[in-house]
Amino acid sequence: MATVPPTSLTPDAIPSDVEYPGSDGRPVAETPVHYKNLTTIADILRRRFADDPMTYVGANMLLYYVRGEPRKRVAPDVFVAFGAPRDKQRRTYRVWEEDGKVPDLVVEFSSRSTKNEDQVKKLRIYRDRLGVREYFLFDPIAEYLDPPLQGHRLRSGKYAPIKPIARRLPSEVLGLHFEVAGEDLRLYDPTTGEWLPTAEEARLQEREGRLKEREARLTAEKRALEAEVEVERLRRELKARRGT
Secondary structure, three states: OOOOOOOOOOHHHOOOOOOOOOOOOOOOOOOHHHHHHHHHHHHHHHHHOOOOOOEEEEEOOOEEOOOOOOOOEEOOOEEEEEOOOOOOOOOOEEHHHHOOOOOOEEEEEOOOOOHHHHHHHHHHHHHHHHOOOEEEEEOOOOOOOOOOEEEEEEEOOEEEEOOOEOOEEEEOOOOEEEEEEOOEEEEEEOOOOEEOOOHHHHHHHHHHHHHHHHHHHHHHHHHHHHHHHHHHHHHHHHHHHHHO
């Protein structure tokens, strides 16, 4: 498991008043479609790991990786860190306060203003400084990356391209596959053969489930009533025969 790189300062030399800002002043996302993808993937992953208190899913959060050096930071669009408390309150993710736990997976949504940073600077930080096991990049409007969905997996300290399976990129970290659907990035579960639902889809599925339960209950009640009517009819018929 990768841990925080050593600081160039000794603990005694780190000022106690070092500030680690919670924002870099940049917009959350360059376009509405980028914002939609960022929030949707983060939400899907949070619901996916909702039962695991030691899996943290971060989104649009500054990540500081060297104590005492606030310039040593990066801002992943979405990241997953196994072994980091889910319910811990954070304004920023400071690796040394997480027992050295770095993200296991990062997803960046590339745009005109971030494409070079995503493919060069951030890639080097995730690979060389943090040792992020998997790094995915997605260009929702397919103008800056070719192909628009790319994945890298850490092998012996280097990133190797992730090969597609049926036009999907498999994530060993998540046990899921990433798939492009128009301008959207989706997560596919190879076990069920289905996409993980978005929040809206999950609500619709829940509503459909309630309707099916109601229909099943009404059908059962109807059959029970019909059975009661039939029993009563047979009882009357038997009574009539005995009376003749």
